[in-house]
Amino acid sequence: MKKIGVYDSGMGGLSLLARLIRDMPSYDYIYYGDAANAPYGEKSREEIQSFARKAVKELITLGCESLVIACNTATSAAEDILREEFDLPIFGMEPAISRAMASRDKGTLLVLATSFTLNSPRFIKSAKNFENQRKIIPMPGPTLVRLVEDSIVEGEEIRQELEKMSQGIDLHTVDGIVLGCTHFLFLEKEIQRFFGPHVKIYDSHGDTLALIDNGLGRGQGGGSYRLISSAGKDREEKSQWMLENYLRELR
Numbered sequence: 001m002k003k004i005g006v007y008d009s010g011m012g013g014l015s016l017l018a019r020l021i022r023d024m025p026s027y028d029y030i031y032y033g034d035a036a037n038a039p040y041g042e043k044s045r046e047e048i049q050s051f052a053r054k055a056v057k058e059l060i061t062l063g064c065e066s067l068v069i070a071c072n073t074a075t076s077a078a079e080d081i082l083r084e085e086f087d088l089p090i091f092g093m094e095p096a097i098s099r100a101m102a103s104r105d106k107g108t109l110l111v112l113a114t115s116f117t118l119n120s121p122r123f124i125k126s127a128k129n130f131e132n133q134r135k136i137i138p139m140p141g142p143t144l145v146r147l148v149e150d151s152i153v154e155g156e157e158i159r160q161e162l163e164k165m166s167q168g169i170d171l172h173t174v175d176g177i178v179l180g181c182t183h184f185l186f187l188e189k190e191i192q193r194f195f196g197p198h199v200k201i202y203d204s205h206g207d208t209l210a211l212i213d214n215g216l217g218r219g220q221g222g223g224s225y226r227l228i229s230s231a232g233k234d235r236e237e238k239s240q241w242m243l244e245n246y247l248r249e250l251r
């Protein structure tokens with residue numbers, strides 16, 4: 001099992017691809033970013049499912065033998081139907097909130113994700129399970145997704161948007177933040193700077209990677225990646241730049 005398809009609405013999943021390249025280097029990855037239809041976060045389940053079907057068909061045509069849905073939104077919307085409709089191993093994003101709940105912290109937890117993810121039964125159920133443990137505030141960030149799609153990952157625009165998103169929240173009580181959208185991993189440094197060094201940031205990239213590693217085992221040979229965007233060449237070049245920068249920071 002060598003070729004792995006990695007799929008996201010746009011740039012976000014590159015943050016998971018970077019970890020796959022670093023930690024599971026002996027595979028050939030084909031990354032499909034559906035930038036022509038991004039952002040997914042405000043779209044309907046049916047629309048996201050139909051984008052996901054198209055992406056998976058394309059990845060299968062290109063020879064992928066397994067699929068990673070490197071997008072929390074597409075995982076919530078389409079993981080089940082993709083499993084029913086396609087005969088290949090499929091890995092979705094693990095729910096990012098679980099990691100935060102394993103900690104014993106009691107302060108307010110902000111969950112940054114798309115509106116679709118935050119309204120999904122999966123998220124509502126996990127948030128309910130933990131509501132006695134600490135206060136959870138869902139925080140959708142569609143503008144942040146757009147900024148990352150434009151390769152803006154630091155600076156004033158990000159800070160201003162975080163400011164806007166935090167209005168009405170007593171930030172003194174916040175001691176944890178969940179990054180429940182793969183795009184937001186690119187903003188981790190700015191998010192930490194904005195909320196302060198005492199705030200713990202959680203994501204599920206490590207857990208998701210562990211599942212993929214367990215499911216597929218170590219690859220043999222290979223060791224390549226190719227980036228495809230439904231929005232064309234220019235996007236593919238931007239994705240390459242984002243991935244290289246991110247890989248440099250990660251290594």
Ligand code: DGL
Nearest residue numbers: 012039040041072073182
């Ligand atoms: N990267 C996506 C996620 O993890 C979604 C961003 C979007 O397209 O709205 O949820």
